[in-house]
Amino acid sequence: KAGVTQTPRYLIKTRGQQVTLSCSPISGHRSVSWYQQTPGQGLQFLFEYFSETQRNKGNFPGRFSGRQFSNSRSEMNVSTLELGDSALYLCASSFPLTGQNTGELFFGEGSRLTVL
Amino acid sequence: GNSVTQMEGPVTLSEEAFLTINCTYTATGYPSLFWYVQYPGEGLQLLLKATKADDKGSNKGFEATYRKETTSFHLEKGSVQVSDSAVYFCALSDLGYSSASKIIFGSGTRLSIRP
Numbered sequence: 741k742a743g744v745t746q747t748p749r750y751l752i753k754t755r756g757q758q759v760t761l762s763c764s765p766i767s768g769h770r771s772v773s774w775y776q777q778t779p780g781q782g783l784q785f786l787f788e789y790f791s792e793t794q795r796n797k798g799n800f801p802g803r804f805s806g807r808q809f810s811n812s813r814s815e816m817n818v819s820t821l822e823l824g825d826s827a828l829y830l831c832a833s834s835f836p837l838t839g840q841n842t843g844e845l846f847f848g849e850g851s852r853l854t855v856l
Numbered sequence: 857g858n859s860v861t862q863m864e865g866p867v868t869l870s871e872e873a874f875l876t877i878n879c880t881y882t883a884t885g886y887p888s889l890f891w892y893v894q895y896p897g898e899g900l901q902l903l904l905k906a907t908k909a910d911d912k913g914s915n916k917g918f919e920a921t922y923r924k925e926t927t928s929f930h931l932e933k934g935s936v937q938v939s940d941s942a943v944y945f946c947a948l949s950d951l952g953y954s955s956a957s958k959i960i961f962g963s964g965t966r967l968s969i970r971p
Contacts, residue, residue: 832900
């Protein structure tokens, strides 16, 4: 079974630009969550999508947004990029359609964003 | 609210040394406890888990026991290898949770093993 796939793996943007990151969850998983990881702040929850609906959002400004499609694939968008947005953005899937939900998150390898 | 506290890193050990990474938690109810590991350049992956008090999770030589009386879930390995160099995250989740936002991660402990 294929794991969580994130694209692109690396990207460089300049301040003021916008970026879109993509995440394909494990087949059959209904939930996709996004995290920002930085050396200073650690792992911070951005938001979670479940069946195309955002059901929780972390403490990030409105420049950060996301969506989930009917096939459970998800995208997150960051507009008007700032230097502080440089980070590893991790996507995780969970909540299998069949079987018991164990609370485990399955992570992708991340998209490393550098803002210059 | 729920929280996880794990020992500050970095931790540097020699190969074949004994490893302990401390993790304590605060939670209402009876959460599940997890250790995730992040190897360089990769995302997090589940290392082991325990779902109730006195359960012992184990994988790849690592062990952790769910201690409700001390609210702890310390990670141990008897003999570490260079390949164990990574960042380790302790986490908890409420089995009754309805959202990944309820999964609480510790700050991570960077482990480096010298040959």
